[in-house]
Amino acid sequence: MTIIVQNVVRIIVPFILIFGSYVTVYGHISPGGGFAGGTILAAALILERFTGIKREFVFSKELCLKGVAVSLIGYGILKGIAFMEGALHIHIISWPLGKPGEILSAGIMPVLNILIGLIVMMAFVLLFDLFNEDHSMEGQ
Amino acid sequence: MSFILILPIILPMIMAMIIAQKNIIRKDRLMAFAIFSTAMTSLIVFFIMFKLPGTSLPILHVNEFIDIRLKGDGLGFIFAGLASILWTLTSAYAGVYMKHEGKERYFFIFFLMTEGVTMGIALAGNLFTLYAFYEILTLTTFPLVIHAGTKEALYSGKKYIIYSLFGATLILFGMMILFSAAQSLEFTAGGLAQLLKYGQPDLLAGAFLALFVGFGVKAALVPLHSWLPAAMVAPTPVSALLHAVAVVKSGIFSLVRMTFFIFGPALVMSMHLRAFLLSIVLMTIVFGSFMALHQTHLKKRLAYSTISQLGYMLLGIILLNEDALLGTMIHLINHALIKIVLFFCVGAITYSTGKKYIYEIGGIGRKMPVTMMCFSVASISLIGIPPSNGFVSKWFLGLGAMSAGQTLNIVILLLSAFLTAGYLLPIVVGAFFTKTASDIADEENLDPPKAMLIPIVVITGLVITMGIFPNPVIGYLQVAIEKIFL
Amino acid sequence: MTILFDNFIEVASIILFAIGFTTLLVHNNLIKKIIGLNIMDTSIFLYFISIGYIDGAHAPIFTEGVTNYVNPVPSGLMLTGIVVAVSITAFALALIIRLHSIYGTLELDEIMKIREDGI
């Protein structure tokens, strides 16, 4: 990649990341959410990989896999508790219903969104890495 | 006490399991153990027959149709008693005979298991139980058929199992229709009353035909007979017991059960199938006899003779009256006794001299006098010369044909008797009145060892007794049969 | 005719579905098959979302003074559908890459031929 592209990407990527985070975090009160945000975040990272920019902190395959797993566990536990509560009609924790416009007002919703964002981002990066180097098995 | 009804079935199976353990029963004690087991079984059978008639024992009730139930009645006891006595005698014979065939332990395991299964067929209380044992019979006799393990034996075994499965499928088909029509498969003397009220008689006729042909496969109904001659590759005790007594007679017995205890004579009579079935059965009789004339292999000749004789029994069933059924049942007993003697004698010849063909055994009567005397007695009985037991059964069959108005059948019976004479007497004549073939050993007496000879003589004795004093058995059967035609 | 024009989204989605379906079945190239698959999926998404769409309504986010919302359920469902389609595509592509590295071709009939010759 030419230096022009690399430099442009270097400038753009942080903004994309910020935008992705915004979309992720605001998922429950505006259009967007974990999946959309995660995709944007992943796009930024993949863009970096495309242009061949080296960073000190890289999402390696191992890290991505573990990250996906941890995030999934977290998501599963939180969502599972919510499911079970609903299923049993016990409602131990009274989740706040949230106020329009306030990010941290909706109980576990923002947390879930962030976790989904992480999962999607890392899964996409993982997939990209897999395709890029090919010859390795799918571990999704 | 009704639990005792299961003993004749379970006991041989347990004994078979014990025999399978090499460290419990030594090889030289196999025969004694087998005789002990079979004798115990026949004792139990006769105990039930006289002390506890009419007991019934539910074993497994899953739902209305999967309902394994045992029930003893006259016909069942006669069959069970006959089979258990013959089994006892055969185990003595086989103990010696199998020494030259090898793999005795293997033989006795399946031999005893088959006895249990046959008892199950005899004592089955409903069609489902009968069918279950009938299928298992195929599986347990199969290893006996292919005992030799040669290519020919395997081929015959395959033939046997394919024919049997074809039959079983037809039986299943018939049972499905029957069950959906009657909601019960319980054996009831005179037939299930529900069937008479069923709205689709054509469907029932189809079911009857399917069941008749299905059970007919084991009863060697022509043109589904060809497994029987092929199965003669088995060792002689197996041929004798299984293919002259257990398997084919199970087929006949099942047909009796199915015709008279499920459908009932009245219903079958109304189906207008008789002309068709009669033609098949008469063909079986004549075809079997003619084929027997052509055979030079001794066992094959006897096998075709069996086909023809089985035709008599089938005839008695489809004539659908009391005399004919009585004839069938008596002939079932008589033919079993006679055929087993014939087979044992042939086996003895093979055992002593290694000869298998008719043209090889000229003059053998002088070397094996006892064996060939028994053979002659059995032959004369099978032909049906009075006062032999063959005459008794043919007499009743003839009576049945008369009262059914089928005089043609009597002509066929006579013709077949001539043919029987035609294929058995040459052996007897050849054995006694021709020069001894040169390659038979010069020893004075070639009669087999006592353990083989005694069963032959005992059964011949039974044959003669049945000819001279048939009345106790006839009386017993008449009581059992009366209920059907009420 | 007017019916066709009135329901142009449905018609379009059916046409797309047909295109995807035939691509999937007819083409021998594995990548083209995957493309066909994606077209097919997309047509269904289009159809689904068009069911929930109400002309002139607002996005289903609580805002002061707005009463008519678009039905959010189909969109939500299709989001899930897209995730599924993406993962299937990704997985299929991964497998196809492996296949390519083994056989050196993406044409199904050629792979068959190689297999027959080779084994």
Added chain:
Amino acid sequence: MNIIGSTPLLLILLLLLSSFTLPFLKNPIKFSLPVLGALTILSWIHGLLFIGGEEYTIQAGHFEAPFGIMLRVTAVEIAIGLLFMTITTLVIWFSASQFHREVGKSQQKTFLILVHLLVASLLGIVYTQDLFNGYVFIEVSTLAACGIIVVKNKADNIKAAVKYLILSSLGSGLILMGIAYLYALTGYLDMTFIHEALIPIASEKSRMILISMVLFMTGAGIKSALFPLHIWLPDAHTAAPGASSALLSGLVIKAPAIYFLKICVLVYGYEMINQTAFLQLVLLFSGTGMIVGSLFARSQKTLKRMIAYSSVAQMGYIFFGIGLGTPAGMAIAVYHMIGHGVTKATLFLLASTFIDKLGKKDSASLKGVGREMPFEMAIFSLCGFSMVGIPILPGFISKWNLALATIETGQVWLLAIILVSSVLNAAYYFPITINGFFSEEDGIKPNNNPVAKVPLGILTVLLVMIGLLSGPILSLIEKALI
């Protein structure tokens, strides 16, 4: 009671969670097996407590249907759920000693992750009452199933998996289209709500309803290997490692069928499906499958391929039961799924054992195996007998009841199909038994790889018990399906 009552939901969640935990573990089998075992016991407790009870629904999350997702719990779902849990546990238990020899230790972790995921999604398909939720679970199960095919990293496996994946995606596309049609018609995704909404418009929109039925049939048919759409199955089930084949043939192809059955019963209802020619179509396909599948199976030389084709025929039985369109027929379809699931899983495990021990794949090499491995061969024969239809065993009972249900609907001629098919079954299972026990040996000495006999024993006991308890099982299932 509430907590035990919501076991199905808990099972799915815990399986998913445990699946994500596995990547962190050094010795995954030591974690996976106890978890599966515990969950199986849990599901048995739940099953035994609730199988005779009233039907009830579990609400997943805080919303009631039609907005939220509901899980439906009746005897049908419980029975199939128990089957899935139990078989998976036994297969994993069995494969613990064998899997690494076939595939390699490194892949075992991936395999276990995928199996957990697979079972969770299969249970989801079984229990869900929401069409779209079912679709998502079906897709997850497809991915996981492809995954357990390609854990054995061979060209055959990858090709089979690609074939399976592509056809299967086609199937799920069709299912999704069917869902879209129903959603457009009614505006609901919950099965019972759709049913309520369909009744008033049934005659008016009958053509649209028919189209959706055919879409579901084709979609589920592809995934469940209904006859003309089965082409992916033999490749996939043959190439996969033994444990995977057992799971694929025992469970994975059953799940879309039960989804289809639930759609028929809950979404359309007996009245609606019987009014259209749609059932005749199902009967036609399944009937052909029963016969042609067996014919194909007979002509196969490799053991696993033969068993795989036999699955095609057996799936024919299941769809045949559905095609009869009566509660009795549906109940037999469910019963046959249970019986066939256990039998086929056992058969595949045994097949892989034989291949492992003898190092040969064709069924002719099994000559005399019965003398060396009497226990395994005896079980193989028993399973074969069940397929052929020896009384008391489950195969016989499904055939028998299928025949009775067929006579009840007045289509007696269909009996011929059942009977011909069972004769054909005999034609390919008996030779193996006969050769196994009675042929002279070829001189191949099996190696001494250990075989886990306990799970095989349990599977056999299950097989016999399913046959013996067929009366209560069938009546419970039928009660739930009316």
